[in-house]
Amino acid sequence: MKNKNPFSLKDKVAVVTGGQGQLGAAFVDGLEAAGARVFVADLPGAKPFRRGEKRKIVPIDVTDEHSVEAAVAQVRRAAGRLDIWVNNAGIGLFTPFETRTMAEFDRVLDINVKGVFLCTRAAAKAMAPRGGAIINIASVYGLVSPDPRIYGDSGRNSSEVYGASKSGVIAMTRYFAVHLAKKNIRVNAITPGGIFNHQAPFFVKNYTARTPLGRMGHERDMSGAAVYLASDASSYVTGHNLVVDGGWTAW
Numbered sequence: 001m002k003n004k005n006p007f008s009l010k011d012k013v014a015v016v017t018g019g020q021g022q023l024g025a026a027f028v029d030g031l032e033a034a035g036a037r038v039f040v041a042d043l044p045g046a047k048p049f050r051r052g053e054k055r056k057i058v059p060i061d062v063t064d065e066h067s068v069e070a071a072v073a074q075v076r077r078a079a080g081r082l083d084i085w086v087n088n089a090g091i092g093l094f095t096p097f098e099t100r101t102m103a104e105f106d107r108v109l110d111i112n113v114k115g116v117f118l119c120t121r122a123a124a125k126a127m128a129p130r131g132g133a134i135i136n137i138a139s140v141y142g143l144v145s146p147d148p149r150i151y152g153d154s155g156r157n158s159s160e161v162y163g164a165s166k167s168g169v170i171a172m173t174r175y176f177a178v179h180l181a182k183k184n185i186r187v188n189a190i191t192p193g194g195i196f197n198h199q200a201p202f203f204v205k206n207y208t209a210r211t212p213l214g215r216m217g218h219e220r221d222m223s224g225a226a227v228y229l230a231s232d233a234s235s236y237v238t239g240h241n242l243v244v245d246g247g248w249t250a251w
């Protein structure tokens with residue numbers, strides 16, 4: 001019988017980069033719950049965000065072309081196909097721009113921008129000729145500046161280069177949506193707002209007060225968006241940036 005649930009990912013093979021991390025693990029859970037076979041790709045030795053969790057990892061360094069291609073090949077050998085790729089691996093940086101080192105600047109761009117490029121190029125090749133779905137994880141700071149008031153006088157603030165990298169992710173999402181459309185590959189982004197991870201109480205209070213839905217995000221809040229963008233439910237959606245931020249950017 002034909003599968004009538006448009007959100008079903010039954011028989012689909014997915015990869016989540018940075019799948020050991022806070023959001024990555026939630027994307028893995030969500031895609032698996034929808035029926036996909038999911039490979040967790042991460043740096044060798046990356047510690048699971050959820051302590052004690054043991055998952056087999058496909059080793060990948062998203063900044064290294066050869067490592068990315070080897071990871072894609074490993075998944076193809078194991079599963080025979082590739083349908084969904086989530087570019088989730090990424091890092092933040094919270095030190096002042098006045099003292100920014102070029103090594104810090106380059107590292108953020110390498111992982112957050114070059115990593116998305118290398119993985120998209122390799123995954124798209126592996127998705128042919130069937131097509132597939134690529135999902136890039138951006139950030140509200142790719143859309144708007146951090147509001148310095150919520151960081152108070154802590155000396156911490158999300159950085160200029162992080163924002164630039166996530167704007168770059170959104171731009172690349174549109175570029176690849178257009179340039180991979182003929183190959184039946186849809187490319188979309190998810191833009192999460194701030195996710196609770198035991199930040200300092202003053203920060204949680206300030207962030208919450210500025211969020212229309214009145215709380216920080218939970219990683220669970222993100223996985224439905226990934227299932228939607230990975231599945232036939234979004235079959236006519238490409239180049240979109242799905243903002244999941246509790247309304248943070250709505251005012």
Ligand SMILES: NC(=O)c1ccc[n+]([C@@H]2O[C@H](COP(=O)([O-])OP(=O)(O)OC[C@H]3O[C@@H](n4cnc5c(N)ncnc54)[C@H](O)[C@@H]3O)[C@@H](O)[C@H]2O)c1
Nearest residue numbers: 018020021022023043046061062088089090139192194195
């Ligand atoms: N947590 C938030 O509040 C938030 C908000 C908006 C966007 N994001 C974005 O969501 C994504 C996941 O963030 P998170 O909070 O879960 O972070 P996290 O640190 O918990 O997880 C990131 C994962 O990426 C992996 N990684 C880092 N460098 C890598 C590399 N070179 N190659 C392969 N893997 C690498 C890490 O090992 C880790 O498992 C990131 O792109 C981040 O920018 C997070």
